[in-house]
Amino acid sequence: MICRKCSGPGSLIIRKEYCYCNDCFITNINHKFRACIGKNKILSPNEKVLICLSGDASSTVLLDLIHVGLSLNNHKKLRVIPYFLHIIERDSEGEEISKVIVEQCKNYNFNITLVNIDEYFNKNILCNDNTMKNHYQPSISKNILLNIPTSISEDVLTKMKQNIFIKIAKQLKCRIVFTAETTTLLATRLLSNIAIGRGSQVENDIGFADKREENVKILRPMREITNEEIDHYLRIKELNPATDILGKGYGTSLQSVIRNFVLDLQENYPATVSTICKTADKIGSVTDNVNKKKCIICQSNLDCNQLNLTAVDATMFSRKVSSKVINSNENLKHIEEGNNLMFPFIYEKLCYCCSRNISQLNDPMLQTLVCRNDDK
Amino acid sequence: MPVPCRAGCGKNAMLKRPKTGDALCKECFFWAFETEIHFTITKGKLFKKGDSVAVAASGGKDSTVLAHVLKTLNERYNYGLNLMLLSIDEGITGYRDDSLETVKQNRDDYEMSLKILSYKELYGWTMDEIVAQIGRKNNCTFCGVFRRQALDRGAAMLNVKCIATGHNADDIAETVLMNVLRGDIARLKRCTAISTGSEGTIPRVKPLKYTYEKEIVMYAHYKRLVYFSTECVFAPNAYRGHARALLKDMEKIRPTCIMDIIYSGETMEVKEAVSLPSQRVCIRCNFVSSQEVCKACVLLEGLNKGLPKLGIGKSSKAKRMLEEYNAKQNKSLEEAINNINEEYEKNNCISKGKVCRSSCKSKQTAQINKTHKTTSETCCNGQSDEKLNTDNDITNSKVKVLLKEYGLSEATQDDSSNLISEKIDHSNTEKVANATNDDDFEVDSHNTDEQIVDEDDTCGGACGKIDSLHISF
Numbered sequence: 001m002i003c004r005k006c007s008g009p010g011s012l013i014i015r016k017e018y019c020y021c022n023d024c025f026i027t028n029i030n031h032k033f034r035a036c037i038g039k040n041k042i043l044s045p046n047e048k049v050l051i052c053l054s055g056d057a058s059s060t061v062l063l064d065l066i067h068v069g070l071s072l073n074n075h076k077k078l079r080v081i082p083y084f085l086h087i088i089e090r091d092s093e094g095e096e097i098s099k100v101i102v103e104q105c106k107n108y109n110f111n112i113t114l115v116n117i118d119e120y121f122n123k124n125i126l127c128n129d130n131t132m133k134n135h136y137q138p139s140i141s142k143n144i145l146l147n148i149p150t151s152i153s154e155d156v157l158t159k160m161k162q163n164i165f166i167k168i169a170k171q172l173k174c175r176i177v178f179t180a181e182t183t184t185l186l187a188t189r190l191l192s193n194i195a196i197g198r199g200s201q202v203e204n205d206i207g208f209a210d211k212r213e214e215n216v217k218i219l220r221p222m223r224e225i226t227n228e229e230i231d232h233y234l235r236i237k238e239l240n241p242a243t244d245i246l247g248k249g250y251g252t253s254l255q256s257v258i259r260n261f262v263l264d265l266q267e268n269y270p271a272t273v274s275t276i277c278k279t280a281d282k283i284g285s286v287t288d289n290v291n292k293k294k295c296i297i298c299q300s301n302l303d304c305n306q307l308n309l310t311a312v313d314a315t316m317f318s319r320k321v322s323s324k325v326i327n328s329n330e331n332l333k334h335i336e337e338g339n340n341l342m343f344p345f346i347y348e349k350l351c352y353c354c355s356r357n358i359s360q361l362n363d364p365m366l367q368t369l370v371c372r373n374d375d376k
Numbered sequence: 377m378p379v380p381c382r383a384g385c386g387k388n389a390m391l392k393r394p395k396t397g398d399a400l401c402k403e404c405f406f407w408a409f410e411t412e413i414h415f416t417i418t419k420g421k422l423f424k425k426g427d428s429v430a431v432a433a434s435g436g437k438d439s440t441v442l443a444h445v446l447k448t449l450n451e452r453y454n455y456g457l458n459l460m461l462l463s464i465d466e467g468i469t470g471y472r473d474d475s476l477e478t479v480k481q482n483r484d485d486y487e488m489s490l491k492i493l494s495y496k497e498l499y500g501w502t503m504d505e506i507v508a509q510i511g512r513k514n515n516c517t518f519c520g521v522f523r524r525q526a527l528d529r530g531a532a533m534l535n536v537k538c539i540a541t542g543h544n545a546d547d548i549a550e551t552v553l554m555n556v557l558r559g560d561i562a563r564l565k566r567c568t569a570i571s572t573g574s575e576g577t578i579p580r581v582k583p584l585k586y587t588y589e590k591e592i593v594m595y596a597h598y599k600r601l602v603y604f605s606t607e608c609v610f611a612p613n614a615y616r617g618h619a620r621a622l623l624k625d626m627e628k629i630r631p632t633c634i635m636d637i638i639y640s641g642e643t644m645e646v647k648e649a650v651s652l653p654s655q656r657v658c659i660r661c662n663f664v665s666s667q668e669v670c671k672a673c674v675l676l677e678g679l680n681k682g683l684p685k686l687g688i689g690k691s692s693k694a695k696r697m698l699e700e701y702n703a704k705q706n707k708s709l710e711e712a713i714n715n716i717n718e719e720y721e722k723n724n725c726i727s728k729g730k731v732c733r734s735s736c737k738s739k740q741t742a743q744i745n746k747t748h749k750t751t752s753e754t755c756c757n758g759q760s761d762e763k764l765n766t767d768n769d770i771t772n773s774k775v776k777v778l779l780k781e782y783g784l785s786e787a788t789q790d791d792s793s794n795l796i797s798e799k800i801d802h803s804n805t806e807k808v809a810n811a812t813n814d815d816d817f818e819v820d821s822h823n824t825d826e827q828i829v830d831e832d833d834t835c836g837g838a839c840g841k842i843d844s845l846h847i848s849f
Contacts, residue, residue: 311586
C-alpha cells in the first residue's frame, strides 16, 4: 500500500489497482474537476454559473469542490459567481431532501434557490417568491409521471428538470449551468439513451457540454470522476449526501436494469464505464440539420426522415398491417399511407423518443405538455 | 377470456405482437409477418429483379424462416430471384454436424440448391481443433471472423449478386449494445445498415432486420418449419452474452426497446473528427478487410505458427509476439543454413549433372505449387505451407523451413551472396518467399501459368549461374 503519487503510505485503492493516500486522492479529484472545466475553455472570469444540486452523493461532492475552488486565494481560485438551485421532486421525501441541502449550503455560506418540479408549467418560476407550498396549481407533473411506465417517467423527469434549469438560468442571466453527473452515471445514461431511441442526442446528453439551448450551456464538470471516487471523497471529507447515490429507483425501469448491468459489468471489467464514455465522445448524429427544427420537449434537433427505411417506418408499417382488415395484396399501397398514431408529431414537433413518450399519455395531458412548451 | 384478432377477421387472437402490442390470430399474423418482410425488402431496395441470391443457412430458426419467407415472397410478389442456400461447416461436433442435416432438409423442402463450405477445407482447421488450441475463451472470435470470410468465398463461388443473412432485430440491437460496451466505433457505425458491402465486394442484406426474434420463433412454430435449435456448444463464454442478457432484461420491461435501439443506431453517426479504418482488400487473400492483412489471415497465421492468441487483443501485442517468434525461428534458420551448406558441399563434389538434377527438383516443386494453387484457388499461405509440409519429400520440407524464414526475415532474402540462393533455384525461392509473405498469392490460374513459365526459364539460368560460379572458383 504505497501511494502512487507521493510514495507515502496509501490508504485507498481505486479500480482495485491504483493506490493513493487521502491527501493525494483529494488533490487528484480537485484537479480532475478543475481540469475538466479548464480545458474546455467555456468559462470567462467571473462568469455567473447556476449550480444544480439534486442532493445525491455526486452533487454533495460538487458543492464541496466549488467551495474549495472559491476559497483558494492563489491563481487557481475558481473565478465564478455561483447560484445554487435545487428542484424539489414529486415524492414525499422531496421536502426532507431539500431541507438537508439548504442546511449543507448554509454551512458553506451559500444561498440556494428551491423550486418545485410542478413549476415546470409555470412561466415565470422565480416570480412566485419561492413559497411553493400553498401553490394553487394541482400537481400536473405528479399526475403525468405516475400514469406512465417508469422507463418513460424517468426520461420525462430528466427532461423536465433540464428545462427548468434552463428557464431559471435565463431568469438569473446565467450563461452556464453546472450539473453533477459522474462518469458512472453518464455511462448508464448513454446506454439508456440508446435504449429509448435517443441515440442521435448522445452528444448533448452525455458529452461535457449540452449546447442545445443557444444562450445557456449545461456543463458536466464531474464527468471524469467515477462513483467509486465520489464514495471515497465523501468518506474522507466526512460529508453526508441528502439522498443515496444513484437516486431513487421508481420501480423497475429500463434505466434501473441498465444501471445494475453496468455496475455488475464494472466489477469484472473495470474499464467498462470509461470505455462507454469514451465511445460517447465519438458519437454525433446523422441529422444534417438543414431545417433546424427542434423537438419542443427536449430541444434536440429533429432527425429528418431522409433515410430510406428506418425503424420508424418499420414500426408504423407493423401497426398498420396488424390493425386493418386487408388480406389482399392490392391494398398494400394503401397501407403505406394513412395517419400516424404510433408516433404523434414525429419529424414535425417531436423527436422519436419524445413522440413515443407522448403516445403513452392520454390525450389531455398530451395537449398540456405539447402546447405548454410550444408557445415558449 | 379469448381476445379477438385486432385485424378484425372475427377469429380469436393467438399471440400479442411484441413490436406493436397488437393481438392477432394465426392467419393474420402470418400475413402481417410476411408482408412486413416484403415491405423491408422493397422499401430498402434489397434485391433487383433477376438477381441470384445466396441465403446464408445455418439450419437455425432465423435462416430457416428467412429461406421459407424469401421463397414464399419470391413467388407471391414475383421478385424473379434465383435463391440458393449457402452453409458453412465450422466443424463443431454436436452442433454444426446436426444442424447441417437440417439445412439439407431445407434444401429438399424449398427446392433450392445447397453449397456447403467447411473451415477444414478453407483454412485447414475445424473449430474443434481451434478450440483445442485456444481454449474456451475467445474462440468465437475465430469462428466469427472465419465465417464472415467463408461466406464471401462461398458467394464468389456461387457467383451470386448478394448474400441474405438471417440477422433479426434482436441480433442487431444486441450488436449495437455490444459495440458501445466495447467501444468499437467502426462497427457501431455499420452494424445497423440493412445492406453492407463496399465496392467490389458482395453485399450482404438483412431482410429480417426489423423482425423480432420472438415472432420468428412463433412463425417457425406455427408453420411447423424444421429447424435446429441447439445453441452452439462454445458460445456461452462469449462477451456477446452480456449484451444479450441486458437486451433480454430490457425487452421484458419494454418490448419496443429493440426497435428503439435500432433507431438509435440508425441515427447515430461517428463524428467527423474521429478517424476510422477504411474498408479495403486484404493483401494476402484479397477479401474484405479493414487492415492491410485481414483478421482471418492473422488468426490463421497464429494457428499455424502455434501462436493462437496472435489475432486476439491489440495489434501491438501481436507484433511483439511475432517478433519473439521470429527471434526463435532465426536460430533454427541458422541451423537450416548450416545443414544446407553441408549438403551443398557434398553436392559440390559431384558433377555438374548432379546440380542439374537439383534444378529439376525445383521444377518439380513449382509443379506441386501449381497444383496447390489450382486446387485451392484463393487459399492463404498458411494452408499451402501445411500442404507442402505433408505431401513433399525431405528436400522440400527443408526448403519449406527456409521459405518460412524467408517470409519473415528480409535480411536473409536480400543477402544474395548467401549460398542458399545458389543451392536452390533463385527465382523459385523468391517466389515461394513471396507466397509466405503472401503479397500476391491469390492467383487466378492464368497468372500461375505465367509464373511457371518464368520459373522454367530462370531455372536454366540458375543452373548456368551455379555452373559459372564453379568455373570462377
